[in-house]
Amino acid sequence: MGKPVAMTGNIAVANAMRQINPDVCAAYPITPSTEVMQQFASFVADGKVDTELVTAESEHSAMSACIGAAAAGGRVMTATSANGLALMWEMLYIASGNRLPIVMTVVNRALSAPINIHGDHSDGMGARDSGWIQIYSENAQEAYDNLIQAVVIGQHRDVRLPVMVGMDGFIISHSIENLELLSDQEVKDFIGEYLPLYPLLNIKQPVTYGPLDLQDYYSEHKRQQAEAMKLAKPVILKVAQDFAALSGRKYGFFETYRLDDAEMAILTLGSSAGTARFVIDRAREQGVKVGLIKLRVFRPFPMKELQAALGHLKALAVMDRCDSFGAAGGPVFSEVRSALYDLSPHPAVVNYIYGLGGRDLGIAHIEQVIRDLQEIRQTGCIRELLTYLTVRE
Amino acid sequence: MATLKELSKREELLAGGHRLCAGCGASIVVRQILLAAGRNVVVSCATGCLEVSTSIYPYTSWRVPFIHSAFENSAATVCGVEAMYQSLKRRGKLPVDEEIKFIAFGGDGGTYDIGLQSLSGGLERGHDFLYVCYDNGAYMNTGIQRSSSTPLGADTTTSPVGKVIPGKQQYRKDLTDIVEAHHIPYLAQASPHNWKDLTHKVEKALSIKGPKFLNVIAPCHRGWRAGVNQTIELARLAVETCFWPLYEVEDGKLTINYKPREKKPIIEWIKLQGRFSHLLKPENEHILRRLQEGIDAKWESLLRREGEK
Numbered sequence: 001m002g003k004p005v006a007m008t009g010n011i012a013v014a015n016a017m018r019q020i021n022p023d024v025c026a027a028y029p030i031t032p033s034t035e036v037m038q039q040f041a042s043f044v045a046d047g048k049v050d051t052e053l054v055t056a057e058s059e060h061s062a063m064s065a066c067i068g069a070a071a072a073g074g075r076v077m078t079a080t081s082a083n084g085l086a087l088m089w090e091m092l093y094i095a096s097g098n099r100l101p102i103v104m105t106v107v108n109r110a111l112s113a114p115i116n117i118h119g120d121h122s123d124g125m126g127a128r129d130s131g132w133i134q135i136y137s138e139n140a141q142e143a144y145d146n147l148i149q150a151v152v153i154g155q156h157r158d159v160r161l162p163v164m165v166g167m168d169g170f171i172i173s174h175s176i177e178n179l180e181l182l183s184d185q186e187v188k189d190f191i192g193e194y195l196p197l198y199p200l201l202n203i204k205q206p207v208t209y210g211p212l213d214l215q216d217y218y219s220e221h222k223r224q225q226a227e228a229m230k231l232a233k234p235v236i237l238k239v240a241q242d243f244a245a246l247s248g249r250k251y252g253f254f255e256t257y258r259l260d261d262a263e264m265a266i267l268t269l270g271s272s273a274g275t276a277r278f279v280i281d282r283a284r285e286q287g288v289k290v291g292l293i294k295l296r297v298f299r300p301f302p303m304k305e306l307q308a309a310l311g312h313l314k315a316l317a318v319m320d321r322c323d324s325f326g327a328a329g330g331p332v333f334s335e336v337r338s339a340l341y342d343l344s345p346h347p348a349v350v351n352y353i354y355g356l357g358g359r360d361l362g363i364a365h366i367e368q369v370i371r372d373l374q375e376i377r378q379t380g381c382i383r384e385l386l387t388y389l390t391v392r393e
Numbered sequence: 394m395a396t397l398k399e400l401s402k403r404e405e406l407l408a409g410g411h412r413l414c415a416g417c418g419a420s421i422v423v424r425q426i427l428l429a430a431g432r433n434v435v436v437s438c439a440t441g442c443l444e445v446s447t448s449i450y451p452y453t454s455w456r457v458p459f460i461h462s463a464f465e466n467s468a469a470t471v472c473g474v475e476a477m478y479q480s481l482k483r484r485g486k487l488p489v490d491e492e493i494k495f496i497a498f499g500g501d502g503g504t505y506d507i508g509l510q511s512l513s514g515g516l517e518r519g520h521d522f523l524y525v526c527y528d529n530g531a532y533m534n535t536g537i538q539r540s541s542s543t544p545l546g547a548d549t550t551t552s553p554v555g556k557v558i559p560g561k562q563q564y565r566k567d568l569t570d571i572v573e574a575h576h577i578p579y580l581a582q583a584s585p586h587n588w589k590d591l592t593h594k595v596e597k598a599l600s601i602k603g604p605k606f607l608n609v610i611a612p613c614h615r616g617w618r619a620g621v622n623q624t625i626e627l628a629r630l631a632v633e634t635c636f637w638p639l640y641e642v643e644d645g646k647l648t649i650n651y652k653p654r655e656k657k658p659i660i661e662w663i664k665l666q667g668r669f670s671h672l673l674k675p676e677n678e679h680i681l682r683r684l685q686e687g688i689d690a691k692w693e694s695l696l697r698r699e700g701e702k
Contacts, residue, residue, distance in 0.1 A: 023480040028472060052480035054472060064511065067462050068437065068473025074475075074481055085519035094462050200435050200458040200474055201481065203493060212463035270447035353495030 002180030002247060009140040009172035012179055013105050014039035017149040018049055019187035023074030026054035026065035026089020030084035031117045032164055032169040033107035037079055049077055059084035066288055070100035071209045073199020082109035085123045095162045096131025096225065101154030102162040105147060109301060110167040110357040121270065121284035121322040125331045133163040133232055135388060136301040140272045141179040143167040145249055146367060151191045152239045158231040163218040168271040182247060189245055229300045243250035253302035255294045256309060262291030264315045264373040269295045269332055272319060272361050290370055295332065303339040310340060313333065313347040315376040317369045321355045329386045348376050354389035365389050394593050400428045411454040412446040418611030418622035418628065419443045419527045421585045427523060429531065429595035434494045435474050439467035439503030442534040443527065465507040468515035468524055471497040475520045494670040495522035496598050501542035501618060502532040505568045516575040516604045523598045523605040529613035537616040545687065546680040548668045559677050564687050570604045573642055580606040581641035586629040590639055590650055610637045618667025630662040635692040648697050659685050
């Protein structure tokens, strides 16, 4: 049983990093993730970790240093948000293309312009094709748990991919919550020793990282990357299983709530699940058969598993805290809807884009979503495929 | 300091068979540097001619550990490698008796321009590495576009000699000066025609802890429009004309390593290169004059600074 503590998401994550004690951290501050590295810098300054901290002069250099460090042959972590992640964008692909299991906390924040420092998923979703495993968290406990699991997932021989763990800016990063920390020894044992593959620092066996890869090999390397993502799925589940044995907290690709007998459901990602659960409970009291599915792993996308979990529904509302301008809808919607296409019959799927730039998602908003779902269930017709929620129009 | 005889017996660490042009200045520079550095180095390299021509999968010319990650971050990448070295060394995860050196290569594009921030960050943080800029005065890999190292008046594909504008309108950036402002323990300019000076500078740099910087002229006959066999001659003339002074700054003390007995006029260097051919026309004489003035001013300032106590 872990030790109950009260801390913000950022401090929880910094503590996970302290317990992981990575060999190198390279980072650059950006709101709202600043506190993660700030707290971690204190751990370094106080000798609580042995990590070499590289206080880079930009996020681009931070990720570049992470890449150099990971290729050198050790455990590497960092944290960022929004524009910082956007500045890393070029290097995200290089980290995954070189199969370097860097672990990064992304304190999700809206992308500029206009500049906004609050929580939404436009940063993480913008990086969804960068070849990183993406895990999203509902609260500080999950952010802490996910980060520890991310280390083990990324370094697995079948995977060797970088992992980003998301948590909503301010809503999670700056709110104090009760959570349980594992003991330092438990984390140490859980993550194990890092076994470098082809380290640059083995000068007896010189290797070349980042060669020019033309028409004759590039496709095969990308195909191998796709395979690694596929192989990450059983690893994610196995790591979750081991983590449950250690902590008692269960994780999967997603979490369901009152879904089995539901006719309608709301799909969320991140911190909104709590509000959704509350509203769903109230609706259930009124006899409305609605449930929740909270997506945890967005990459690799659990398509088959979502088909199995959602196939019995009549109507599904996918909540996106991010727009994909000019697309059919938000990024989560597009993928979930595509996953359900093969089912016959398949649920009617609608999309709500909400909470951009940290705007609050209230009870009334989710009640509106449930009312819409009921109408779709009763009439069989979708009036609005895409609704902008929590916005003045 | 290794003698020519000793250097000649050492193993080539940049294998032949790479696809750099015959007569490429960069490969000569790199070979001399690696001969001086020896096997215990990890190399990072910015995107550019050197990188794309020496590591075409599934081949590599690098007989030492090598990493290329992107264009603007050779310094940041090697800083990451070096940070891991420090960390693993401290944790006892690397052989105690094995000392590794770190060298980052970048062209003038990857160093003066897009990689300047990354270089500056690495120098300021004090990582233990040697940064080598092989300066050929333009973005040669993408097809001879101007860089901030391109000399005044040069004809490049983005500073072409047109009907109205006769080539590059600006003086080149003095990167070595910018690096000096970081107050690192050692920095120098070198040239491959003077292998002794260059290899000694590498040996000296690698014997010092902390960030070091070498700016090495690396003639590119394609971009400079000169003969394939003129690389070394062009490097020599760049030094003899004081376009490329050989000097070093060690712990703040400046030493000019070579003073031409008779400083040659810049025209001697210019006239061998097609990129400057328009400067030989009478109507462009003022550009040539400006170019000479800039070179003279820099050389005078170096002489003055060397004399200062």
